[in-house]
Amino acid sequence: MNDKMVFGQYYPINSWVHRLDPRAKLLSVLILMISVFLIDSIYILLGFLGILFIIVISTRIPIGKFINSFKMMSFVLVLTFIIQILFRKDGDLLITFNFQLTYFSLMIIVVTLLLWLLVSKYIKYFKLLIFLIVLGGLMALQYYTNIWGHIVSYHIDIYSRGLVMGSYVVLRLLGVLVISSLLTFSTKPTELNNGLDRLLSPLKKIGIKISILSMMISIALRFIPTLSLEADKILKAQASRGADFKEGSLKQRIGQIVALIVPMFIISYKRAYDLADAMEARGYIPDNDRTSIYVLKYRFSDVLTLLFDFLVLGLTIFLKVAYAI
Amino acid sequence: MLKYCKLNGDYMSIIELENVTYKYNKKNIALDNVSLRIEKGQFVCILGHNGSGKSTLAKIIVGLLEAQSGKTIIDGTVLNEETIDKVRLKLGIIFQNPDNQFVGVTVKDDIAFGLENRLIECEEMLRRIDKYSEMVNMKEFLDKNPENLSGGQKQRVAIAGVLACEPEIIIFDEATSMLDPKGVKEVNEAIRKLKGNRTIIYITHNLNEALDSDRVIVMNKGKIVLDGTCEEVFSQKEILKESSLDILDHMKLIEMIEKEGLNRGKEIENILWQSTYLK
Numbered sequence: 001m002n003d004k005m006v007f008g009q010y011y012p013i014n015s016w017v018h019r020l021d022p023r024a025k026l027l028s029v030l031i032l033m034i035s036v037f038l039i040d041s042i043y044i045l046l047g048f049l050g051i052l053f054i055i056v057i058s059t060r061i062p063i064g065k066f067i068n069s070f071k072m073m074s075f076v077l078v079l080t081f082i083i084q085i086l087f088r089k090d091g092d093l094l095i096t097f098n099f100q101l102t103y104f105s106l107m108i109i110v111v112t113l114l115l116w117l118l119v120s121k122y123i124k125y126f127k128l129l130i131f132l133i134v135l136g137g138l139m140a141l142q143y144y145t146n147i148w149g150h151i152v153s154y155h156i157d158i159y160s161r162g163l164v165m166g167s168y169v170v171l172r173l174l175g176v177l178v179i180s181s182l183l184t185f186s187t188k189p190t191e192l193n194n195g196l197d198r199l200l201s202p203l204k205k206i207g208i209k210i211s212i213l214s215m216m217i218s219i220a221l222r223f224i225p226t227l228s229l230e231a232d233k234i235l236k237a238q239a240s241r242g243a244d245f246k247e248g249s250l251k252q253r254i255g256q257i258v259a260l261i262v263p264m265f266i267i268s269y270k271r272a273y274d275l276a277d278a279m280e281a282r283g284y285i286p287d288n289d290r291t292s293i294y295v296l297k298y299r300f301s302d303v304l305t306l307l308f309d310f311l312v313l314g315l316t317i318f319l320k321v322a323y324a325i
Numbered sequence: 326m327l328k329y330c331k332l333n334g335d336y337m338s339i340i341e342l343e344n345v346t347y348k349y350n351k352k353n354i355a356l357d358n359v360s361l362r363i364e365k366g367q368f369v370c371i372l373g374h375n376g377s378g379k380s381t382l383a384k385i386i387v388g389l390l391e392a393q394s395g396k397t398i399i400d401g402t403v404l405n406e407e408t409i410d411k412v413r414l415k416l417g418i419i420f421q422n423p424d425n426q427f428v429g430v431t432v433k434d435d436i437a438f439g440l441e442n443r444l445i446e447c448e449e450m451l452r453r454i455d456k457y458s459e460m461v462n463m464k465e466f467l468d469k470n471p472e473n474l475s476g477g478q479k480q481r482v483a484i485a486g487v488l489a490c491e492p493e494i495i496i497f498d499e500a501t502s503m504l505d506p507k508g509v510k511e512v513n514e515a516i517r518k519l520k521g522n523r524t525i526i527y528i529t530h531n532l533n534e535a536l537d538s539d540r541v542i543v544m545n546k547g548k549i550v551l552d553g554t555c556e557e558v559f560s561q562k563e564i565l566k567e568s569s570l571d572i573l574d575h576m577k578l579i580e581m582i583e584k585e586g587l588n589r590g591k592e593i594e595n596i597l598w599q600s601t602y603l604k
């Protein structure tokens with residue numbers, strides 16, 4: 001649990017992506033994301049995802065890690081797909097589904113949804129998939145049956161454009177997910193912070209002091225595990241006095257959460273106060289220049305990576321323009 | 326009251342406080358007209374019970390608090406808004422709570438923190454980190470996170486972080502009070518190595534820890550009540566008791582034996598056990 005909080009998603013191996021300069025990685029992510037959003041042909045998008053897949057394989061980060069992050073986003077993916085299909089009304093009309101809502105089907109829908117609310121807690125795997133199948137079943141019920149008191153009939157039209165746009169959005173989101181996961185799997189939060197700090201430091205010239213922000217991030221990274229250990233201790237202390245955070249009425253639960261937050265707040269305040277003293281005593285002055293123990297240097301592989309990124313970006317822009325004509 | 330030594334003006338002390346008074350609020354006077362001179366290279370121990378104003382004194386010296394009246398002079402420079410940043414380079418302080426002064430995400434980052442503030446180049450930084458982490462026996466932990474360290478180890482990292490900045494004055498504000506006996510021993514070993522090289526102010530409420538210092542200062546209610554060598558201070562049993570400080574274990578023994586001979590063998594044994602355990 002603790003390592004998770006210190007390193008976030010970081011997967012500790014030594015691949016070529018891990019060895020890249022964090023600045024190069026951040027820039028790559030930016031450029032590749034722009035490319036993903038510029039591409040407007042399904043085939044090119046698929047090709048792009050293919051290249052990403054090859055890169056992923058070459059890092060030897062287990063594919064399972066990526067699938068896990070898809071799972072977390074799967075609800076959003078499915079939802080956007082459904083919304084696109086329901087609301088896009090251009091292109092060719094592919095198919096029309098006629099549904100009849102009757103008292104019979106309404107009753108079954110209500111019962112099923114209630115059942116789902118009760119049961120869903122115990123479903124561990126493929127929750128979304130099972131839900132979609134149940135939903136499909138309910139729609140099929142309305143499609144095939146027309147008994148017991150007709151209430152309303154409605155129809156859903158599926159247009160070709162909706163299907164295409166739906167796939168676009170989903171594939172794009174997949175691309176974005178792979179790119180950002182690749183970054184977080186291969187870069188420690190501290191490295192990321194350093195990279196961002198160095199990358200954005202020229203903003204100082206227009207009066208934006210990124211160094212204070214990155215110091216804040218690094219302090220947060222330092223104290224998140226400490227504070228969560230502390231919260232854990234308080235939780236255990238309160239549990240040993242009979243508090244239960246999972247049961248009880250809403251009011252009781254709110255009371256228990258307050259009983260956690262108040263001591264946490266006081267402890268953090270005391271810590272912050274002490275820490276500020278310690279930092280000041282060690283010569284930290286917020287606006288001043290500082291050197292860094294982490295020297296970042298672009299190496300040949302970083303340059304190569306950035307060249308590749310720009311190549312991809314250039315190609316997508318070229319194809320976009322060429323297709324438009 | 327004992328005075329450590331009267332100095333004539335031409336000899337410059339590294340720390341001078343002149344009539345310093347500090348109040349956190351109207352009622353509470355944490356430092357009451359304190360004057361103090363500390364010479365370069367001394368190991369000075371400040372004793373006092375809870376709330377006697379030791380930490381306040383330390384914070385005044387390192388410029389974290391500004392006195393309402395009086396003057397603080399460090400190495401010939403009067404502390405004020407303009408001079409503080411420069412004077413601070415000569416000062417280092419280690420606080421009580423090992424967790425709340427660990428700034429870096431790893432040991433290495435933490436030792437580097439003060440160096441980064443001082444604009445020291447990377448190579449020199451690495452050299453110093455190497456040197457001082459070795460000195461406090463933390464070299465093999467350089468890449469560890471603070472969660473994986475004991476309190477004593479964290480305090481030694483804090484010491485390395487201060488040493489790396491090579492300050493002339495180092496203050497330990499009850500640096501060992503939150504540690505277990507093993508941690509206390511480790512940290513004290515690291516501190517002993519510094520004796521003689523740096524001006525050190527060691528704040529504690531444990532008399533036994535003051536035994537090998539050059540000079541002992543006792544505080545009570547924001548005032549300095551005793552000031553002198555170990556022997557001089559520890560013989561003032563009355564004032565020590567008034568300041569709510571327990572007299573030394575071996576003093577207790579001598580006192581007891583003087584009064585009643587060796588009749589109370591059991592108690593003597595207990596005291597001996599305690600004092601050996603503490604060391």
Ligand SMILES: Nc1ncnc2c1ncn2[C@@H]1O[C@H](COP(=O)(O)OP(=O)(O)OP(=O)(O)O)[C@@H](O)[C@H]1O
Binds near residue numbers: 350353354380382
């Ligand atoms: N931040 C603060 N706000 C208000 N009063 C304070 C603050 N810090 C300390 N005091 C008060 O000032 C007095 C001196 O405190 P100080 O921390 O200097 O004592 P100390 O000798 O270091 O004690 P300890 O052994 O507990 O560390 C105490 O009465 C304390 O209550």
Ligand SMILES: [Mg+2]
Binds near residue numbers: 379380381498499
């Ligand atoms: Mg104190």
